[in-house]
Amino acid sequence: MKPECKIVEIDHSNPEKIVDQELELLLASGQSALILVVHYPFEQYWLEHKPVVKLSAFYCLMAETGEMTFTVSESAVDLTASLQALDFAGTDDPESFAQWCAERSLPLLSPQHPLPLNSLNIPKPWGQEIWYTGIEQRGVAAVGSGRCQIWLPYALSALPQRLCAGQQRTLILLKILDPLPEEVLGDLYFELHQEKREVYVVTHVDKTAWPGGEGGIKFGFNQLKRSNFASDSAFREGFTLAVKRYEACRRQIDSLIDTFRAEDGYGLNEPVSAQKLSSWLSKVPKQLASEERALRQEMDAFTDTLPLRIGDVVKVPCLTPHSLQHGVRTVEFQTPVYERLILSFAQKVLTQGHWDTESAVALMDLEAVEPDPHVPLFNSAAVTVERIVDFDQFQVQRVSLEPTGEYTLPETEDYGLLMAIEPGLLLMDSILSPEQAVLLPSKLSDVTLVNTSPEIISFLLAYPN
Structure with a gap:
């Protein structure tokens, strides 16, 4: 059965409230799925005059499995019209929501899966910074992969509580310094x-x-x-x-x-x-x-x-x-x-x-600084987890895996950031490249990472405190 395609326009910047309402109605209706489009104003808070643009969030809500996928775009009438005409026949159908997103170079995202963070190179006189979560006038990080990318703040605005517990404007900054x-x-x-x-x-x-x-x-x-x-x-x-x-x-x-x-x-x-x-x-x-x-x-x-x-x-x-x-x-x-x-x-x-x-x-402080010891959190024959820093605002852990070693992440509380350091780290169904990073949505659980390389490898985790 072709699902209903519902279009809602709101005058506030939190479409997640509409998602919650429509999800509750969907579960009570007996329908299997809902395509939801929400048009909403969004303040580009990182720019000097904070201009307001109109965004459209597109959601596919599945009642039976509870799966939710979404994407975001600056509003365009033709996108909404093409979605209304979609011949939806399930996630494997070539005309499914996923295919619709791919054909329009829009990333298919989910609060139930890690969000791939794309790197953004910022030239500096001493070399470059490579941003993963930076949101500034100088540049804005993106999520997605390949040609299917959207700005990180746009993605987070679609489901701010599910993705980062409402902390979308205060994310831990993750970058690489490359002198x-x-x-x-x-x-x-x-x-x-x-x-x-x-x-x-x-x-x-x-x-x-x-x-x-x-x-x-x-x-x-x-x-x-x-x-x-x-x-x-x-x-x-x-x-x-x-x-x-x-x-x-x-x-x-x-x-x-x-x-x-x-x-x-x-x-x-x-x-x-x-x-x-x-x-x-x-x-x-x-x-x-x-x-x-x-x-x-x-x-x-x-x-x-x-x-x-x-x-x-x-x-x-x-x-x-x-x-x-x-x-x-x-x-x-x-x-x-x-x-x-x-x-x-x-x-x-x-x-x-x-x-x-x-x-x-x-x-300036003139005193010599003594390094803080790392705090061991878990140790086994295949896995070592240590907390390498613990600020009031956030903490960072380093996880080391022996060959074939596995580590299941604890359920994310607010959100997390994960970066692979060496090659061979399997995350769900993808092997991460060195310095590839993802955002771990709030309440994400049952995520296991595996070392597929013949060497010891490590990855970094950051969580807000």
Whole structure:
């Protein structure tokens, strides 16, 4: 029997209320399925003026199995009309709801299955960030696969409680930091955070940059140098002076680079390749370049460097200045707080016209940071689970599987994020590639992961606290 196709237009931004109502009616009606279309306004809250667009959520509700699938699109009359004409004959029918979605390049999603997160590359002067849950004016992450993708906030708006317990605007941020392998050019900002909580997990150390396999992160301050000052106040003053001297030289070089940018047709704040930047730097007078190196070394002598190898975890405390170094690729989980104070940077900052040295120096923590021990949660011959960080806002677990090892996830409470690290992780009926990630919907259960490779592999899990 062809199911009813019901169309509802609402003036609020939560179509899930309509889904709940229609699901209850469906179960009481004796019908086997319902196609539901809800048109609703949606605020693009990540943009400056928060414009409102009209979205359409399309749902297929199955009474007997309880299965629910859906997709979302910016409203289009032809989509609704074609759905009304759909000859629905079950999930295996070529004219089924799934086929209808695929033919229109719309992802078929379900609150009863993990949602595949698509990566979005964001160029940075030091390399790139790869976003999985980022929702900002600079870019918006998506869900789906291949050509069938929609923006993550659009998908979450269709079923916010079922997918993420209503936390769609405060998702844990999952990204990869991918610095260039070139020394200096691939070093991140030396910065601190007042509120943002973040943790890095090292997944790759570039062998050309670090032949011994040990990279690093500038992390806090050199305690021996600190002890040579009469007081911490004097140390702060000495560091500030070193940074200011370096900044003056840095500005001269950046001014020269800006002229080269203009000559070659690049915007003054446009990210460029390391090769292009290196070609411009080669034109800097040798005396000025030599002065820059000397002043940078003088400034860096105040800082400490933490060695990093693949698998290492760095929990970054608030107020501790840090700078991931070139060629060290990491997975990062962080709170969705967009704030930082830049103490220094060995190239031009493209996103703001100033450094925040004086403000940061007044706040920065000078104490050495001792790493927190990982907390074992489960251990067997085939599976090891450890909590590698536990902030007030979220926690991250690392699961390691021996060959053929299996691990069944506990039922998700609010939502979860999962990322594969090595190849061979089987999730339901798909093998995840390294750095492939999914969102685990609220109340998801009975999900078992299997190691199909001949090596030990691991994956990361993040949950809100």
